[in-house]
Amino acid sequence: MESTRRTASDVKNLSFLDLVNECDNFRFPANHGSRDPSSFTSPDRLVPWALSQSTDSPVIGLLKPEIIELLRREPEGTWIIPDPNADSRSRYRVSFHPSIDTPAKRTDVMKKLCEQWRDSGTIYQDIIGPKKWRNEMYPVYRNPFGVHRAHDPHAAEDSDSGNWAFDMERSACALFGVITYGVHMTIYHEDADGSNVRIWVPTRARTKQTWPGYLDNSVAGGIPSGMSIFESIVKESMEEASIEENIVRTYAKCVGSVSYYFRTASGRLQPEVEYVYDLKVPSGVDPAPFQPRPLDGEVESFDLLPLDTVISKMRQGLFKANCAMVLIDFLIRRGYLTPDNDPDFMEIVTRLHGRFGYEKW
Structure with missing residues (x-):
């Protein structure tokens, strides 16, 4: 996913809908398909x-x-x-x-x-x-x-x-302008009563071809040809975060997907589908095997951040655009983002699951 021209310092108080607009930012013009x-x-x-x-x-x-x-x-x-x-x-x-x-x-x-x-x-x-x-x-x-x-x-x-x-x-x-597919996983801790959520957040390497230095989801990557969706999250977990295969196979759960129509700063179209996984670190076990660590050079570091801090950094525009979409989906599923606390709730929910205007293609 190619980055936009916006830098992390441009905006400091983005709403959740602003974050959606940063990623799902393309609509067909009124004259699309004209024979003129x-x-x-x-x-x-x-x-x-x-x-x-x-x-x-x-x-x-x-x-x-x-x-x-x-x-x-x-x-x-x-x-x-x-x-x-x-x-x-x-x-x-x-x-x-x-x-x-x-x-x-x-x-x-x-x-x-x-x-x-x-x-x-x-x-x-x-x-x-x-x-x-x-x-x-x-x-x-x-x-x-x-x-x-x-x-x-x-x-x-x-x-x-x-x-x-x-x-x-x-x-x-x-x-x-073809549709591409990827996998994103949120690795998180929480107390027994569901409170005090902390998320493992990586900082992308400054040498990355796209979005260098931005914050990312705990594990994320594209789905290469010849590999299934779940095997892709297993592969990315080891390559990017040093998480062993048996941990992912045992604890990672598919919780849905997000889809959006992204237009890059240079005008290229990148409609994308991201399959979304959660990995909750179980209580009462050694947390060390669940702690992500850089391996392939695509991540500089991982930090375990309180949910409030994650949201603050999202609002500052510090996350890669599609990673913010996945985190917004997490907030909705966990009941932190609701129709009672955000007036744009319905707009946000529907935009997280776009169809790319596919009937107009």
């Missing part, structure tokens, strides 16, 4: 990216005109980019060529394209240049609200019958 020829030259126009030109083909991303112009330069037999003035009755969309009709073929096309742009030295170096390249493949699904089942990227069968459509480089996802 003049709209096709607008730099802000978003063109559906589908698997094929078939009218029932799912739309899996949204492309700006600048991306479409780059795709026009690709070899014949790779992309279908119709003339927008050819048939005003049909829905205009960009798609793979009909011969690119399986997950493996699409993955190969996207891999070559993104690596070519990475190595060009000129195209989107601030997004997918060598310093931004993640070397991590993300899954793209036909239906973002459908089954997200891990597939085997090394399997011999190249079936196009499931929800998984193809894989692509993580850092390039924002260029193509």
Whole structure:
């Protein structure tokens, strides 16, 4: 998730709705989908990216005109980019060529394209240049609200019958407006009566490619292709926080998800779904195995902070935007944020579970 231009010192008294607005900050313009020829030259126009030109083909991303112009330069037999003035009755969309009709073929096309742009030295170096390249493949699904089942990227069968459509480089996802998926977990202590909640809060490394130095959720990360949702939280817990696998498998509980439509400072679209987990440190046991510690260099330190302190730092804008969303969800589930103490309660609750305006894609 690319950071915005706002720095942590810009705002000191954000409301919870302000925090939601920082993350869920994109809405489609009123003229989205217009067939007016003049709209096709607008730099802000978003063109559906589908698997094929078939009218029932799912739309899996949204492309700006600048991306479409780059795709026009690709070899014949790779992309279908119709003339927008050819048939005003049909829905205009960009798609793979009909011969690119399986997950493996699409993955190969996207891999070559993104690596070519990475190595060009000129195209989107601030997004997918060598310093931004993640070397991590993300899954793209036909239906973002459908089954997200891990597939085997090394399997011999190249079936196009499931929800998984193809894989692509993580850092390039924002260029193509595809929905990405991650996992976030809150590790916390509380007294036996449910009071005195303390949360383990990491400070992101200053060398991170995105949001350096901001505060984060206890454990968080993307879901790489070929890995299930829960296995991703197990992996991230060890890599980022040194939490052993058996601890996570025993105590981590899925408590829902948040979804939001984020637009970066550079105008890139990053619709995201975050699967949310809680890990309550049980009372009466040795707390040492539950204490997160930096391991892979992505976190500078972990601090066990009282809930009031966490909320104060949220309001100061010190948390990464989507991490604040997850913490707001925690506050609602625990009864700290209610319709009686926040006039924006309903707006906040509904915005935590957005659908990205998907029916407009």
